[in-house]
Amino acid sequence: MAAETPNLDVEKIEATVKHVFGMLGGAVISGMIYLGDRLGLYRALAGAGPVTSEALATSTGLHERWVREWLRGQAAAGLIDYAGQHDGQDRFSLSPEGAMVLAEERSPAFAAGGFGGLPAQMAVIEKLPEAFKTGRGLPYDVFGAEGNRGVERMFAPWFRTMLVPVALPALDGVQAKLEAGAHVADIGCGAGVALIEMAKAFPASQFQGYEISEHALALANANKQEAGLTNVTFHDARTDPIASDASFDLITTFDCLHDMAHPAPVMQAIRQAIKPDGTWLIADIKTKSSFEENLRENPMAGMMYGFSVMSCLSSALSEPDGAGLGTLGFTEDVARVMTREAGFTRFQPRDFDHPMNAYYEVRP
Ligand SMILES: C[S@@+](CC[C@H](N)C(=O)[O-])C[C@H]1O[C@@H](n2cnc3c(N)ncnc32)[C@H](O)[C@@H]1O
Numbered sequence: 001m002a003a004e005t006p007n008l009d010v011e012k013i014e015a016t017v018k019h020v021f022g023m024l025g026g027a028v029i030s031g032m033i034y035l036g037d038r039l040g041l042y043r044a045l046a047g048a049g050p051v052t053s054e055a056l057a058t059s060t061g062l063h064e065r066w067v068r069e070w071l072r073g074q075a076a077a078g079l080i081d082y083a084g085q086h087d088g089q090d091r092f093s094l095s096p097e098g099a100m101v102l103a104e105e106r107s108p109a110f111a112a113g114g115f116g117g118l119p120a121q122m123a124v125i126e127k128l129p130e131a132f133k134t135g136r137g138l139p140y141d142v143f144g145a146e147g148n149r150g151v152e153r154m155f156a157p158w159f160r161t162m163l164v165p166v167a168l169p170a171l172d173g174v175q176a177k178l179e180a181g182a183h184v185a186d187i188g189c190g191a192g193v194a195l196i197e198m199a200k201a202f203p204a205s206q207f208q209g210y211e212i213s214e215h216a217l218a219l220a221n222a223n224k225q226e227a228g229l230t231n232v233t234f235h236d237a238r239t240d241p242i243a244s245d246a247s248f249d250l251i252t253t254f255d256c257l258h259d260m261a262h263p264a265p266v267m268q269a270i271r272q273a274i275k276p277d278g279t280w281l282i283a284d285i286k287t288k289s290s291f292e293e294n295l296r297e298n299p300m301a302g303m304m305y306g307f308s309v310m311s312c313l314s315s316a317l318s319e320p321d322g323a324g325l326g327t328l329g330f331t332e333d334v335a336r337v338m339t340r341e342a343g344f345t346r347f348q349p350r351d352f353d354h355p356m357n358a359y360y361e362v363r364p
Pocket of ligand 1: 140151152155156187188189190191210211212213216237253254255256259260261262266
């Protein structure tokens with residue numbers, strides 16, 4: 001048995017087993033976060049004070065025995081608080097801080113929405129052994145409507161709370177142009193939340209979204225309809241790409257360049273589409289310039305490489321000769337080189353205090 005081999009460090013084996021099961025714990029508890037969000041359990045707990053499983057089951061219309069098991073797991077995982085017993089029944093509560101992260105869709109700290117895409121992402125793992133063998137990845141639409149909705153809800157808090165009040169005013173001259181009436185495009189616009197937030201704030205401007213995912217486009221059009229906006233249009237980039245007419249004052253790309261099978265031609269198209277004094281705002285995953293630095297300094301690197309295999313690298317290799325940048329592949333150095341090669345001359349990193357994203361203001 002390996003543990004009896006004299007050269008092996010038994011304590012290290014035990015620590016490794018603990019570490020590995022910790023990973024499994026994270027995966028299983030992530031599934032429970034998904035259920036808590038999907039079933040409205042966190043929302044029902046928020047502001048309700050200490051509640052019993054019976055009370056929570058009643059307020060959510062769910063079965064008490066299942067709710068009790070979920071509550072106990074959540075308390076054991078430290079996500080909600082155990083508030084002791086009352087009349088022989090366990091009571092549980094969600095702190096106001098926990099509610100911001102798990103229950104309040106409009107809070108800047110809301111994180112539970114990102115778990116919405118988890119089952120779709122996990123389901124893709126079944127298809128990945130084939131990708132490892134052939135080298136060919138899977139397009140974004142493999143995650144279906146639910147996966148795209150998960151991506152929407154992962155990034156929406158920043159768009160809703162930071163993009164218009166903080167990020168746009170920090171860009172050189174952009175706010176004034178938007179107020180006066182500007183021409184704006186968002187490439188890889190997903191469910192369109194960024195464009196919709198901008199379109200609501202700047203009614204004199206016109207906004208165009210470009211996507212290749214049919215699920216994302218369907219979500220974007222539904223979101224537009226719900227917002228009642230007339231100054232936003234979404235386009236299928238495969239059949240109706242951005243025009244090469246130097247007409248755009250502002251172009252944005254949020255967390256999509258590293259996912260693209262062919263980012264270089266998209267960057268060249270952006271260069272053709274932007275006005276000579278226009279601005280391109282890039283947001284992409286914060287990453288160190290080398291794997292070794294990520295290993296030393298990026299506590300999220302393990303998760304990010306996992307997301308890459310399941311989603312970003314896969315999408316970036318989903319077409320022949322895909323660039324394959326992957327989640328941590330669009331470093332600042334890569335961004336500088338690729339934007340220069342696409343014909344841009346100015347490159348300014350911007351810090352909008354995002355836990356996951358780096359921002360660059362790029363100009364012709
Ligand atoms: C991680 S999602 C980000 C979506 C959105 N920008 C957001 O922040 O919510 C990346 C998106 O890029 C889209 N995409 C990938 N390649 C593209 C291309 N060549 N043109 C337009 N969109 C593309 C994908 O379909 C996907 O919706």
